[in-house]
Amino acid sequence: MEHLVQNSANYVPLSPISFLQRASTVFGERVSIVYGSLNYTWKQTYERCCKLASALNRMNVSNGDIVAALGPNIPELYEVHFAVPMAGAIISPLNIYQNSSDLAAQLKLLEAKVLFVDHQYLKLAVDALEILTRTCTGLEFPKVVLMLETNPEAKTDTADGYYSGYRTYQSLIDAENNSGFEIVRPKSELDAYSIVFTSGTTGVPKGVVHSHRGAYLTTLAQIILNEMKAMPVFLWTVPMYHCNGWCFTWGIAALGGTNICLRKYDADFVFDAIVKYNVTNLGGATPVLSMLANANRKPLPFKVNIMTGGTPPQAHVVFKIEELGFILTHSYGMSEMLGPGTVYPWRPEYSTLPPQEQARYKALHGLNHMLMEAVDVKDPVTMESVPFDGLTLGEVMFRGNTVTKGYYKNPEKTRAAFEGGWFHTGDLAVRHEDGNIDVKDRKLDLIVSGDKTISTLDVEGVVFSHPSVFEAGVVGKPDEALGESVCAFVRLKEECKATGADEIIEFCRGKLPEYMVPKTVVMFDNLPFTSSGKLKKSALREMAKNLA
Structure with a gap:
């Protein structure tokens, strides 16, 4: 079989770039992006990405360079997920909810050639760069490119003098005629495509490197896991900076779908947008599910697929979400696998179980998906x-x-x-x-109490099941006799503020072994979550330590 060879006809390195190239041909006139009253087609999105990639090359961005981006779920942030790798560089989307010190640390690590910054977060970026100016010598700072508001309906003053002097995103695109530009394909599909940062629940966020191959295959996994059909409509309630938007950035292009971009949202916005745009898919961590489950809304007029990750959703939240018309897919994963690693395989026999028991099964973690x-x-x-x-x-x-x-x-x-x-x-x-x-x-996060080891998630599951509880977090509190005792931080539902700590403790006593029952319950207005929807146990542990 020596005559059989690998060549350009039978081997092309896998890369999400190909999803956009195909979308521009197959779905060219279909709407790719909706942002307020701004619309683009897939042909326009492809042309804009090519122009931006060409502009980056003219800014001396080339193979292996890093380009960072700081912004909400706007069209520009979607475009850089394709344009930066098309220029041969590596995209690193950054968390918009971090402080300037953390952002400075990430910029120092990355040594990015260019930093795209949304106008709303320019001060955050400037503060971070000022920190680097004071603390670092010999560091080459990134060229800042400002992303101004493009939604015609938005009420914002982008003519403010604070924005003057910066090169703008749109000016880069307007200056390019796109003639002669050739997309830089990866020499190896194992070349780096993106660097995403962990949520930092257990320490300083780490920069996680993903390849073209990994991004491509995880995108296919997301399409299969979420049973996404051709030309879906995706509502962007997942942060694009978190695991590259759980790979839905590339998945919507692969299927020729429509991206509903947004700056911010609440429960009413989500329900109204679903009906207005005929949304088929969205995603969100556990706090997003809780927000939707506790909204005073009627069931949706049609079924909508929603994916969740991070902290496992509680059974009663799953039950309510599905009652509202959502079809839930729960996946366990992390930044190190660009989102999903496992999914719970639904079995026919589960359909005979009571609804609450079905919901409990759907909140479990399951087995590896078909591409893991x-x-x-x-x-x-x-x-x-x-x-x-x-x-x-x-x-x-x-x-x-x-x-x-x-x-x-x-x-x-x-x-x-x-x-x-x-x-x-x-x-x-x-x-x-x-x-x-x-x-x-x-x-x-495990609590070691005397000779017992306690899972905080098991205790949280019981605390969550109390009808008055909206959110809960459990950590170990220093204890002279036991080493640690169980401490629960609880946020009550608005209509249940009269519920006391003793009532929750007694509720747990009827459902848990005595050593797992919280010894302390602290009522809290807002529990600390990371921007990716994970409970900040480190912050709760510090509070418990202060209580002790």
């Missing part, structure tokens, strides 16, 4: 798999083509993460008899 090679729960020391007994704790580990290449400029953490040929997540779980994994906690 394997998931296992192992003893991190011996690397032996734990038994399928639903009791033995081990660390969740993944192996597959959609797993990160490693942490940017952090060889030590990269080596530790891939110890033994598996990616170590730092999450602890059990495996049930049917093989499905059930994540119990992060290593750092």
Whole structure:
């Protein structure tokens, strides 16, 4: 079989860039982006991305350079997800909800050639760059490109003198005629495509590097997991800076769909937008589900697919979400796999269970999706798999083509993460008899009380089930006798403010072993969440420490 060869006819490196190229041809006149009264077609989006990529090349951005972007879910941020790699560079979307010190640390790590900044977040970027000016010598600062408001309906004064002197995003596109530009395809599909930052729930955010291949395959996984059909309508309630918008940035292009872009939203906006635009798909972390479940709205006139990740949704939230007309897909994953790693496989026999029991199953973590090679729960020391007994704790580990290449400029953490040929997540779980994994906690979040080890997620599940509770977070509180005791921080529903801590403790006592019952319950107006929807346990632990 020596005559069989690999060549350009039978091998092209996988890259999400091809999704946009195809969309411009197959779906050229279909609407690609809606932003207020602004509309683009796929042909226009492709042409704009080519012009931006050409402009970046003229700014000396080339292979391996990093281009960062700071902005909400606007058309420009969508475009840079394609245009930057089309110029041969690596895209790094940054969290708009972080402080200037954290942003400065990320810019120092990245050493980006260009920084696209939405006008609303220019002060944040300027403050971060001023920090670098004071603290770093010899660091080449990125060229700042300002993204001004393009929604004709938006009421904002972008003519303010504060914005003067900056090169603008639109001016880069207007200056290009696109003649002679050739898209820079990756030489290897393992070349870096994006750098995304972890949410920082367990420490300083790390820069996670993903390849063209990983981004391409995770996009296909999302399409399959969410049962997305051709030409979907996607409402952007998932931050594009979080895992590149869970890969829906590229998935909507692959299917020739329509992106409904937005700056901000609340429950009423989401319900109204779904009906107005005939939305087929959206996503959101657990707080988004809670927001929708607790909105005083009637069920939707048609079914809408919604994907969630992060902290597992509580069964009663799942039940309410589906009652409102949403079809929920719950996936467990992380930044290191660009979003989803597992999905719970629905079995026909589950449909015979009571609705609340069905909801409980849908909130579990399941098994690896079809494009993730394997998931296992192992003893991190011996690397032996734990038994399928639903009791033995081990660390969740993944192996597959959609797993990160490693942490940017952090060889030590990269080596530790891939110890033994598996990616170590730092999450602890059990495996049930049917093989499905059930994540119990992060290593750092487990409560060790006397000789007992307590999963905070198990306690949170019971606290959440109290009819007065809107949100809850459980951590260990320092205890002289036990080492740690269970401490619950609770946010009550608006109509249930009279509920007391003793009532919640007694409620838990009837459903949990005594050693797992919260010894302390603190009423809280707003629990601290990361911008990706994960509970900031580190902040709660500090509060519990101060209480002690």
